Amino acid sequence: MASSMEDPASAFTAHTSVQAFSVSPPVFLTRHFPPPGSSDTSRPPAPAFLATGAIVFDRSLPNTDFPPRLAGAGAQHEASTPNPNPDSPRPKSETPRVLLVQRAAHDTMPLRWETPGGGCDDDDTSILHSCARELFEEAGLRATAVGPLVRVGFVSDSEGVRGDGPRSEVTAVKEKGHEWGEGMGGDFFRTRRGKLVCKFYFVAMVPEERVAEVMVDPKEHIGYVWVTEEEVRQKKVHGEGGTDLEFTTQAQWEVILTAFKLWHA
Numbered sequence: 001m002a003s004s005m006e007d008p009a010s011a012f013t014a015h016t017s018v019q020a021f022s023v024s025p026p027v028f029l030t031r032h033f034p035p036p037g038s039s040d041t042s043r044p045p046a047p048a049f050l051a052t053g054a055i056v057f058d059r060s061l062p063n064t065d066f067p068p069r070l071a072g073a074g075a076q077h078e079a080s081t082p083n084p085n086p087d088s089p090r091p092k093s094e095t096p097r098v099l100l101v102q103r104a105a106h107d108t109m110p111l112r113w114e115t116p117g118g119g120c121d122d123d124d125t126s127i128l129h130s131c132a133r134e135l136f137e138e139a140g141l142r143a144t145a146v147g148p149l150v151r152v153g154f155v156s157d158s159e160g161v162r163g164d165g166p167r168s169e170v171t172a173v174k175e176k177g178h179e180w181g182e183g184m185g186g187d188f189f190r191t192r193r194g195k196l197v198c199k200f201y202f203v204a205m206v207p208e209e210r211v212a213e214v215m216v217d218p219k220e221h222i223g224y225v226w227v228t229e230e231e232v233r234q235k236k237v238h239g240e241g242g243t244d245l246e247f248t249t250q251a252q253w254e255v256i257l258t259a260f261k262l263w264h265a
Helices: 016-021 025-032 127-139 208-213 229-234 250-264
Strands: 049-055 098-103 117-119 145-150 187-190 196-205 221-227
Touching: 016 025, 016 127, 016 145, 016 196, 025 049, 025 127, 049 127, 049 250, 098 127, 098 250, 117 127, 117 196, 127 145, 127 196, 145 250, 187 250, 196 250, 229 250
Parallel strands: 049 196
Antiparallel strands: 049 117, 098 221, 145 196, 187 196
């Protein structure tokens, strides 16, 4: 069990730009998507599930402005196991690097690379707490701050689902003071069973002195690596015996590159 009674998903601050995500997943769905069975065909249906991804840099964002801590606590979580690859801790470098974890061989999309993340639970205090919880569960890291959002912002068909055809940006529209969910920067996709999912990616801040303490759960991931923007672009880790980086999805690859743009902004 966790070594402290403090929930690792509660002790963080939230960026001022992500206040819309400071509500529970069920409340978020109610506020930003049509109700189940809605006759409004002009908008995509509400996703069956919400998910989050944590984009963690090995250096702090150059500019941050965080308000007071979010309150709330959830359940305790099992501690992760050490990463089997001891060579992965970040090298000392002035170039920012982002954390990738490699999916287990027995999982879907085996051995592909992604950022830590997963599905939101209905009892998560907020979507931001979902992000912090998944980061702790998958990488053993405690977020000290969550946000800003890294927008995906592209959909391809009438249901707002990413496809192989040309993509068009969705314009954010507000109704009754709430932005429509399909315009809030999430990635829409379907599971193998056809369930619609909307995944939001957030920068998750971790103290620089803690970034070498990544611990992956071998049931889900077999290793991790810190990579530069150039390595992400080339989909290959540089150096002797460089590892090829096959990402889980095109959207995952793109959102990481967008995060690097945000870091340099």
